[in-house]
Amino acid sequence: MSADSVPITPARFAAALKDLPLSSLHLKLLELRNSIAHLDYSNEQLRPYAEGTATAFSSAEAAAAAAATTTTTTTTTTEPSAQQQPPPPQQQQTQQLTPDPDCAEAIRENEEVIARMQERIRLVRAEVESRGLSWAEFQGAGRRCGTTAMPT
Structure with missing residues (x-):
C-alpha cells in the first residue's frame, strides 16, 4: 500500500x-x-x-560468507580478507543483539x-x-x- x-x-x-x-x-x-x-x-x-x-548477517559478513564459498575456475576457494571475516563463534555469542x-x-x-x-x-x-x-x-x-x- x-x-x-x-x-x-x-x-x-x-x-x-x-x-x-x-x-x-x-x-x-x-x-x-x-x-x-x-x-x-x-x-x-x-x-x-x-x-x-x-x-541477520551484516553486508560485510554476507560478503565474507559468499567469498569463502566462491570457487574459481580451477576450483580453489578464495579466502576473504581479514577485515571481512565475521568474528569467531565465541565472539558472536558474546555480542549484544539489539532490537531492530x-x-x-x-x-x-x-x-x-x-x-x-x-x-x-x-x-x-x-x-x-x-x-x-x-x-x-x-x-x-x-x-x-x-x-x-x-x-x-
Missing part, C-alpha cells in the same frame, strides 16, 4: 457486501483469512529480529492490517446473518462448494 492511500472504511466495505452473491462473500472471507495467515507468518519471522534475539526498530514497526503495521481484516470478517458475518443464514451454515456451504473457510 502506498504511503498516501487509505484503506476502505468499514461502512463502505459493508455497503459493498450487500451487492455480492453468497459465493463472492465466501471468496472474500477466504481471501481475508489467507491474508491474515500470511501476515501472522510474516510477524513470526520478524519477531526475533524485532526483539533482538536474532540478527524497522522489524518492530513492520510488526505493528501488520497487526493494524490484521485488525482491519478481522473487522471485515465480522462485517461479512453480519451481512450473511442479515440474509437469514447462520454463520455455521454459510461456512458449511462453502466447504460443500469446495472452499475451506474456517470458523471464527
Whole structure:
C-alpha cells in the first residue's frame, strides 16, 4: 500500500457486501483469512529480529560468507580478507543483539492490517446473518462448494 492511500472504511466495505452473491462473500472471507495467515507468518519471522534475539548477517559478513564459498575456475576457494571475516563463534555469542526498530514497526503495521481484516470478517458475518443464514451454515456451504473457510 502506498504511503498516501487509505484503506476502505468499514461502512463502505459493508455497503459493498450487500451487492455480492453468497459465493463472492465466501471468496472474500477466504481471501481475508489467507491474508491474515500470511501476515501472522510474516510477524513470526520478524519477531526475533524485532526483539533482538536474532540478527541477520551484516553486508560485510554476507560478503565474507559468499567469498569463502566462491570457487574459481580451477576450483580453489578464495579466502576473504581479514577485515571481512565475521568474528569467531565465541565472539558472536558474546555480542549484544539489539532490537531492530524497522522489524518492530513492520510488526505493528501488520497487526493494524490484521485488525482491519478481522473487522471485515465480522462485517461479512453480519451481512450473511442479515440474509437469514447462520454463520455455521454459510461456512458449511462453502466447504460443500469446495472452499475451506474456517470458523471464527
